[in-house]
Amino acid sequence: MLQKISLMALLLGLSLLTLHASEARRADLQSTTDSGISVEIYSQLSPLEINRIHSWKLVIHDAAGNLLSGAELTLTGGMPDHDHGIPTLPQFTERADAGVYSLQGIRFHMPGKWQIVLSITNAGETERVLIDFQL
Numbered sequence: 001m002l003q004k005i006s007l008m009a010l011l012l013g014l015s016l017l018t019l020h021a022s023e024a025r026r027a028d029l030q031s032t033t034d035s036g037i038s039v040e041i042y043s044q045l046s047p048l049e050i051n052r053i054h055s056w057k058l059v060i061h062d063a064a065g066n067l068l069s070g071a072e073l074t075l076t077g078g079m080p081d082h083d084h085g086i087p088t089l090p091q092f093t094e095r096a097d098a099g100v101y102s103l104q105g106i107r108f109h110m111p112g113k114w115q116i117v118l119s120i121t122n123a124g125e126t127e128r129v130l131i132d133f134q135l
Contacts, residue, residue: 067099
């Protein structure tokens with residue numbers, strides 16, 4: 001009986017470590033504005049893939065490092081070398097967690113250089129975050 005309890009405790013501990021490690025993974029994309037607002041993007045598909053609609057979780061901190069809740073977000077972008085935008089119309093929703101936002105319905109349809117422009121409006125001020133990446 002004691003061996004079963006010890007084994008169960010060990011398995012539970014390993015499960016918690018695995019869960020914590022997956023939550024602590026590195027952001028797939030990240031950037032900081034000139035004023036210090038930081039954005040970390042965690043993709044449902046990691047690494048990012050071509051021609052798959054997926055979602056992102058965005059974690060936004062203000063310049064003091066506090067989670068930024070209640071911001072209004074818009075996302076534009078595309079492939080600057082091909083002069084076209086993102087082929088879908090992704091939509092933002094704020095999650096229950098402070099400063100964490102969900103973006104639904106993003107897709108990249110070809111390899112190459114992509115650019116994302118995230119506009120963050122908070123307290124009447126708008127900041128833009130520019131993120132370049134290769135697929």
